[in-house]
Amino acid sequence: MPPRQTNGKNLVIVESPAKARTIERYLGDDFEVAASVGHVRDLPKKELGVDVERGFEPKYVTIRGKGKVLKELKKRARDADAIYLATDPDREGEAIAFHVADQLGLEGDGGERFRRITFREITRQAVQDAMESPGPIDMRKVEAQQARRILDRLVGYQVSPLLWKPIRPGLSAGRVQTVALRLICEREEEIRAFEPEEYWSITAHLLRDDQPFDAKLHKIDRKAFTLGSESDATAVLEDVKGLEFRAAEVKRRERRKNPFPPFTTSTLQQEAAKRLRFSAKQTMAFAQRLYEGVEIGGRGAVGLITYMRTDSTRVSGGAVGAARSWVEREFGEKYLPSSPRLYGGKQQKAAQEAHEAIRPTDPTLHPDDVRKHVDSALARLYELIWLRFVASQMSPAVYDTT
Structure with a gap:
């Protein structure tokens, strides 16, 4: 069999053009980066797409409009020396990597050219570290994503139409909101059954x-x-x-209040809703843009925060050191605890240990410097994340109570 001809370049596949532009800055001329523009395959829209009789086997089809994307990716993959799948490190990202690999025939490539890499921040060091330690596709994450998608379809596809005639066309009964509605109804029944007791105060x-x-x-x-x-x-x-x-x-007492830990996904959504009036969907969309990279003056596309889907409050030693150095330089030793504050202990065993909290990738990049280059919503969310992270490494607040 004659040797395969290549163009001498390596192909990196990510899910978004913005992420591709940011990563390109950290790779040499022997790399090219392409985007799948999200998922390339899904369950069919006009049928259930799940074979309940055969172990709930999903039936996947190419998403409309993605045939052209796959054709281009196949062409680039055919000419490349190696293919790196660098989609996000969560269930959805793993599923995208799995389907791209399947459609490009990479799994049948003997594993010689195919590499799966992940990183939780888009910085030069993080990308280089990922390139040096590739691994296989995590099928546990892929199967978890498939299970969620199948449940979405089993509940939503079959239950939603039951709501259209008696209530309103277009209503959705999904995997999450259906259970949430049940919990709300149960709590409402408890409220109605409660017998109030009268009491007065002076x-x-x-x-x-x-x-x-x-x-x-x-x-x-x-x-x-x-x-x-x-x-x-x-x-x-x-x-x-x-x-x-x-x-x-x-009676007067001195009280001390320790800073909050850095954000997780849920605490970021809560704080952004309270302080910025952002919906959870808006918060995640803005955070995705900050993570994938935005143009910062002459620096080009810069990934400003770590990956925004996490339940960990752990922070890398390098990031802690950078935050402490900034606090000492700007405010002095008085506002810096004698030892670094460490978050994410045994209570976070359910969270993957490699995961970090949501934090700025460069704590020295002040929100004022970012605000000049991005729109108001991104600037405000970055400031919220930056302040929370820097404050998490500062001394406790001290105040008197009477």
């Missing part, structure tokens, strides 16, 4: 040296009490009317 609005404060009545004759009706409360109120109030003791 609070005095006082003034001392032009400083207003409230004092709540907790004891009568040094004994705790409850007020179960308005008449009970009125009787006590009549007893205390006209009395002189005196502060028996003022």
Whole structure:
């Protein structure tokens, strides 16, 4: 069999053009980067696509419009020395890598040219490290993604039409919202079954040296009490009317509050909703752009944050050191704890140990420097992530309580 002719280049396949542009900056001239533009195969739209009688076997078809993408990828793969599948390190990314490899015939290539690489931040060091330690496709993640997709189809495809006639056309009954609705209904039933108990409290609005404060009545004759009706409360109120109030003791204590750990996916969504009024979907879309890379002046496309789908609060030693150096330089030793703050202990065994929290890839890149080059939404989300991460390595807040 004659030797296969190649163009002397290596092909790297990712899922998005933005990610491709960022990665290209860190690779030499002997690499070219192409994008699958998301998934290339899925269950068919016009049928169930799951053979329930044969172990829930999925039936995959090429997504409409992706035939041209696959044709181009096959052409490039045929001419390449090696093919690196560098899709995201989660279930969806692993499934994309699996289907691309299958459609390009890489699994039948003897494994000689095919390599699976993953990284959780798009930086020069992370990409180089991934290139030096390729591995196989993680079939456990692929099967997990397939199971989720099959459940989506079994629930949504069959249950959703039942809602259209009695309620409204187009309603969806998906794998997640159907269970969530059940939980909400159960809680509503508990609320309706609850029998409320009446209680009253008495609070005095006082003034001392032009400083207003409230004092709540907790004891009568040094004994705790409850007020179960308005008449009970009125009787006590009549007893205390006209009395002189005196502060028996003022207690002051110093309190310390440690900083919050860096963001996970869920805490980022919660904080972005509270502070920025972003929906969960908006937060993840903006975070995806920050992760894949945005243009930062003369630096080109830069991946600004680590991978945004994680349940870990662990942070690499290098990132901790960079944050501590920045804090010491900007604020001084007073605001820096004597030893690094470490997050993500035994309680995170369910999380993969290699995963990190969501953090800036370069803690020295201040939000003000990013704001000049990106739109407002991205700048605000980056600032939220940056502040949370830098604060996580600072000294506790100290304040007095009275």
